[in-house]
Amino acid sequence: MATSAQTWSEEIVEAAGGAVQLVKGGQGEPLLILHDEMGHPGWLNYHQALAQNNTLYIPSHSGFGETERQEWIMNMRDLAGWYLEVLDDLGLDKVNLMGISLGGWLAAEMASMSPQTFKKMVLVGPAGIKPPTGEIYDMFLVVAKAFITQGFHDPDGTPEFATICPDEPTPEQTELWEVAREEASRLSWRPYMHYPGLPHLLHRLKTLPTLVVWGKEDAIVPLSAGQVYQENIKGSKLAVIDNCGHHPEIEKTEEFLGLVKEFLAA
Amino acid sequence: MFIGYFTERPYQDERSGFFGATGTPIMDLTVSNESFDPILAAGLYNRYLDEKIYAEEMGFDGLMLNEHHNTAFCMGGAMNVEASILARITKRAKIVLLGNILPIWDDPLWLVEQLSMIDMISHGRLVSGWVRGTGRESVAHNIEPHYNWERFQEAHEFVVKAWTTPGPFRWEGKHYNYRHVNPWAKPYQKPHPPIWLPGVVSRDSLMWAAKQRIPYIMLATEMEPTKQAFQLYHDTAADEGYESGPQNLGYLWKVHVDETEDLAEATGRKYVQGPSNPFLAGNEGTVNPALVNLPGLTSRRRVLPTQAVATAARGGGGGVAGVLGRPYEQQIADRTIICGTPKTVIPKIREVLEYVRPGTIFFWDGDGAMTHDDAMRSLRLMGEEVIPAVREIAKELELPGPFEVDPATNKPMDSTPEVGGD
Numbered sequence: 001m002a003t004s005a006q007t008w009s010e011e012i013v014e015a016a017g018g019a020v021q022l023v024k025g026g027q028g029e030p031l032l033i034l035h036d037e038m039g040h041p042g043w044l045n046y047h048q049a050l051a052q053n054n055t056l057y058i059p060s061h062s063g064f065g066e067t068e069r070q071e072w073i074m075n076m077r078d079l080a081g082w083y084l085e086v087l088d089d090l091g092l093d094k095v096n097l098m099g100i101s102l103g104g105w106l107a108a109e110m111a112s113m114s115p116q117t118f119k120k121m122v123l124v125g126p127a128g129i130k131p132p133t134g135e136i137y138d139m140f141l142v143v144a145k146a147f148i149t150q151g152f153h154d155p156d157g158t159p160e161f162a163t164i165c166p167d168e169p170t171p172e173q174t175e176l177w178e179v180a181r182e183e184a185s186r187l188s189w190r191p192y193m194h195y196p197g198l199p200h201l202l203h204r205l206k207t208l209p210t211l212v213v214w215g216k217e218d219a220i221v222p223l224s225a226g227q228v229y230q231e232n233i234k235g236s237k238l239a240v241i242d243n244c245g246h247h248p249e250i251e252k253t254e255e256f257l258g259l260v261k262e263f264l265a266a
Numbered sequence: 267m268f269i270g271y272f273t274e275r276p277y278q279d280e281r282s283g284f285f286g287a288t289g290t291p292i293m294d295l296t297v298s299n300e301s302f303d304p305i306l307a308a309g310l311y312n313r314y315l316d317e318k319i320y321a322e323e324m325g326f327d328g329l330m331l332n333e334h335h336n337t338a339f340c341m342g343g344a345m346n347v348e349a350s351i352l353a354r355i356t357k358r359a360k361i362v363l364l365g366n367i368l369p370i371w372d373d374p375l376w377l378v379e380q381l382s383m384i385d386m387i388s389h390g391r392l393v394s395g396w397v398r399g400t401g402r403e404s405v406a407h408n409i410e411p412h413y414n415w416e417r418f419q420e421a422h423e424f425v426v427k428a429w430t431t432p433g434p435f436r437w438e439g440k441h442y443n444y445r446h447v448n449p450w451a452k453p454y455q456k457p458h459p460p461i462w463l464p465g466v467v468s469r470d471s472l473m474w475a476a477k478q479r480i481p482y483i484m485l486a487t488e489m490e491p492t493k494q495a496f497q498l499y500h501d502t503a504a505d506e507g508y509e510s511g512p513q514n515l516g517y518l519w520k521v522h523v524d525e526t527e528d529l530a531e532a533t534g535r536k537y538v539q540g541p542s543n544p545f546l547a548g549n550e551g552t553v554n555p556a557l558v559n560l561p562g563l564t565s566r567r568r569v570l571p572t573q574a575v576a577t578a579a580r581g582g583g584g585g586v587a588g589v590l591g592r593p594y595e596q597q598i599a600d601r602t603i604i605c606g607t608p609k610t611v612i613p614k615i616r617e618v619l620e621y622v623r624p625g626t627i628f629f630w631d632g633d634g635a636m637t638h639d640d641a642m643r644s645l646r647l648m649g650e651e652v653i654p655a656v657r658e659i660a661k662e663l664e665l666p667g668p669f670e671v672d673p674a675t676n677k678p679m680d681s682t683p684e685v686g687g688d
Binding site: 140141142143146178181182184185186189190 | 411562
């Protein structure tokens with residue numbers, strides 16, 4: 001809940017037939033942020049920075065966090081279709097969209113279904129495409145903390161790492177991770193973290209300005225998948241950040257913000 | 267009482283680095299099958315089948331098989347193959363499958379056909395148990411862990427319908443779809459082979475069994491939580507409007523009998539010296555915590571009193587090494603291992619039967635690092651002394667098995683099961 005020191009608020013809204021947890025903050029043009037496979041990690045520095053010029057909308061996906069699970073959703077395309085109705089109900093149209101990892105895959109699916117709903121799209125290390133070289137790291141064969149750690153090139157050198165992945169997570173944090181893992185499993189168990197048709201469906205995004213951001217040392221989704229994204233979205237830009245893992249928004253916040261702000265302002 | 271025999275059929279390879287008490291610690295998902303030797307395994311598969319034949323000769327009512335995947339502790343990756351052989355090479359004992367891992371079958375029609383064939387070839391001796399499987403099973407066959415329980419229930423409904431309803435029919439479920447169900451193999455037993463459910467952890471599964479009036483077999487759990495879980499079964503049955511009894515409940519635990527107390531102890535310690543087996547408490551192995559925690563495999567909230575023990579034994583909870591290292595002596599003390607000569611073993615079995623009150627029991631023996639000779643000595647003594655004594659105790663304690671009293675009605679069964687062929 002919002003306090004005087006807080007620039008964001010959290011509420012439960014009714015949308016697309018269920019209760020949706022929505023974090024909202026900042027001021028300016030709306031920016032929809034779709035969280036990754038471990039759920040919304042809390043309000044971080046990059047949120048705070050983006051909130052200076054944007055009103056951030058950060059919903060939790062079906063089943064994640066406090067959002068009610070839609071039992072009928074059995075894959076990412078179901079989720080994407082449902083989410084478009086959530087946007088209808090939130091009154092978001094011609095909105096800027098950012099998706100991170102699994103959320104990036106979701107963003108790509110939503111945009112390919114309904115390009116006209118979005119103004120610009122930022123994909124951050126998105127899953128969704130089978131990398132031509134390398135494999136997407138299997139989050140289900142390791143425990144939550146090991147997976148989160150794998151997402152960073154230099155976790156010890158990342159100031160916010162301890163915030164999102166403390167040495168001694170609280171029981172509440174552990175439970176949120178387990179909920180997220182189960183929901184991620186429901187969306188991505190097989191084929192693991194990708195949809196074979198997606199590269200073809202992306203062709204439809206030729207009129208949607210798209211920025212794809214990737215950590216060069218991403219050990220979750222190999223950079224080769226980023227090249228496929230870039231090649232299949234005509235006019236898109238692939239920005240690769242050096243010495244950076246799967247989460248440039250957290251590991252290289254300044255460089256990430258520079259890229260995103262420039263892209264959104266252009 | 268129904269008395270069965272069980273072993274996991276461990277892959278025993280003394281040359282490997284991970285066999286025995288002094289072996290290298292290993293963990294699920296970290297061992298390659300590169301070290302698997304089919305020549306050695308050929309001998310082991312045949313040994314375990316030979317032991318089953320001898321168990322029947324020694325008077326066991328049931329020969330139990332189970333199934334795991336991608337692991338050295340259980341060689342029964344395709345249990346129905348072993349069951350098919352037993353159907354032909356044994357004559358009297360029930361072939362008790364505990365069980366086929368329903369959720370990991372993408373095509374359960376194949377299960378319908380295989381089990382029907384086993385039932386026919388054995389002339390109606392199949393007991394067809396179902397399990398939900400552990401994380402290693404979901405990973406090995408790549409089946410969605412989050413749909414484990416839904417797939418279990420739908421596959422059960424499908425198999426029973428395919429066994430009992432004349433085809434052809436169409437099946438359009440959430441997880442299974444068939445346009446033309448008409449298997450040209452149907453079970454020998456009518457309406458279908460008995461279905462049993464073994465388990466350890468899930469409250470959903472146990473209550474489901476009670477609602478379906480299906481016998482529930484608790485696997486190697488400690489006595490007190492087992493008793494509590496059995497009470498939940500009885501309470502659920504009462505809510506469902508029927509009376510359950512010992513015929514509805516089974517208990518599997520480790521029993522080894524030998525010629526002298528010294529030999530019994532030396533051999534009993536081999537339970538914890540074989541290839542890493544998370545189900546053999548005291549074993550040196552470790553379990554990958556991610557496999558224990560596979561998302562959605564079992565409800566995180568609806569667990570049984572046996573859960574704490576089981577989760578710990580599977581490598582969950584806080585102290586993986588500590589719990590897996592649960593000493594042999596402690597297991598002897600709490601009766602989860604009973605080991606000795608017939609004279610000392612029989613009164614201890616009696617204690618378990620009095621306390622837990624199952625109508626079905628399985629002696630888990632010949633496991634870990636035990637040799638064929640170890641297994642055969644125990645089987646002989648069980649046949650000569652232990653089984654006859656246990657039958658008397660069971661009569662005195664009024665512990666009927668599921669072929670004496672009908673688990674669905676609590677009424678005495680006809681001694682000859684109804685079979686097909688009319």
